[in-house]
Amino acid sequence: MQGKTAIITGGGSGFGRETALKLAQRGVNISVVDLSKEKGEETVHLCEKLGSDAIFIQADVSKVEDVKKYVIETVDRFGKIDLFFNNAGISGSGVRTLECSEEEFDTIVDVNLKGVFYGLKYVVNEMLKTGGGSIVNTASLGGLVGMPTLGAYSATKHAVIGLTKTIAGEYGRDHIRINAIAPGTNETPMVKAFPAEAIKAMADAVPMGRLGQPHEVGNVVAFLLSDEASYIHGAVISIDSGSAAL
Template sequence: MNQLAGKVAIVTGGASGIGREVALQFANEGSKVVIVDINEEKGKEIEKLIKDDRGSALFIRADITNPYAVNELYSKVEETYGKVDILFNNAGIFLEGRLTHELSFTEWKKLMSVNLDAVFLMARKALRYMLKNGEGVIVNTASAVSDVGYAQQAAYTASKHAVAGFTKTLALEYSNHNIRVNAISPGETETPLIDWYSKEELEAVLADYPIGRMAKPVEMAKAVVFLVSPDASYITGTNLFVDGGFTAK
C-alpha cells in the first residue's frame, strides 16, 4: 500500500474496463488520480468511488484525439494538482472483425485516431511535465496482438504494433531524464471491448489461450501498478505480455 503516495496519475479510458480498475488501484496505492474518458456518467462514478474512500480524484471529459482538448486537459490537471507523475495511456477502441478489403478508410482513421494518435498526444504533453519534474513513468496499453498478426483485425493489429514501437522509442529517448516508458499487452479481458463477440466467437477466441479463460481487469491493473511503482525502477522499454500464454502459443 501507498507505493504511489504523493504521485499524480492520469488514466485515459478510465471510466470502464482495465482503465477503471487501474484508477481504483492507483488510488489504493495513494495516488491522486485523474480519470479521462468521454463517458461522463461512468467517469464521475469512479471519481466518487475514490473520493468516498477518502482518496483524491478528478474526472475530466475529453476527446483525446483532439490536440486542443489534450492541452486543455493538462491545464486542468496542472491547475488542480500542479504536476504529472504517471500516465497510463489506455483509451482504445476495437472494430468488428472483417477482411482488410472490406475495411473503410473512415473506420481505419477513426481507430488510429484513438489507438495511436491519442497515445502520441497524451505522451507528448506528459513528457513536458515529467522533464520539468525530473522524473516520470508512462505505461501504454498495447495488446497481445502487438507482436503477432491477427486475421480480420488489420487496423487494430497495426495500431497496437505501432504503440509497442512508440513505447520502445520513448524509453530510449527519455531514460537519461529518469523517465521510464513501458507497455502492457493484455490478452482477452472482461471489458466492454469484447461485448460484440457472440458466444460461439468467444469460445473460439478462448481456444487460443492456454490458460483457458479471460483475464479479470484487476489482473491487468496489478501489472500496471507494478510497472509504475518503485519495484520496477530498472524496467523501461518493455512490452509486458499479460496474455494467458496467447503469444507463447
C-alpha cells in the same frame, strides 16, 4: 505512491478503471480522462470511496486540444504529473482488413496512435519540469502478432510498441520510465456481451483456458507505474495467458 498524481485515459471502464482503483488504494491523486462523462464520473466516485482525491476530465484523446486540456487541468489541480496510463483505445468493426473503410481506418489511427502520441508529447513535457515520471502505454497481443479482421487495430498497437521503445531510448536519462502492456482477450463489458459459446471458444483458445479479468491488467499496470519496477524500461509486458508465446 502516496501523494503522487496520475492521469489515466479511458479511465471510465475496463483496464483504466481497474488501474484507477488500484492506484486509489495506494493514495494516488487521479485525473480520470474519458469521452464518457457518466462512466468517468463513476470511476471518480469509486476512487473517492477509497480515499483518493480524484477528478474527471472529459476529453477525446484523438483531439490535440483535448489532450492539452487534460494536461493543463491536472497540473492546475494537483501541481504535477508523476504517473501516466496512456490507455484509451478502440478496436474495429471486424471486417477483413482490406475491406475496412478509409473512415474507420482513420478513426482507429486517430484514437489508438495519434491519441497515444499526443498524450506522450504533452505529458512528458510536464514530467520533464518536475524531474521525471513513469508511463504505461496500452498496446495489445495484437501489437505483437497479426489479428485477422482487426488489421487497423493491430497496426496501431504495433505502432504503440514502436513509440514506447523509441521514447524509452530518448528519455531514460531524463528519469522518464516508459513501458507498454500487451493484454490478451479480457472479459470487459464488450466481451461479456458476446454469446456464451463465443466466449467459451475464445477461452478454449488460450493456454490457461480462461479469459483475463480487467483487474489482472490493473495489478500489472500499478506495479509498472510504481518504483518497484524501477529498472523496467522500454519493455512490452504480455498479460495474455501465454498466447504470445505460441
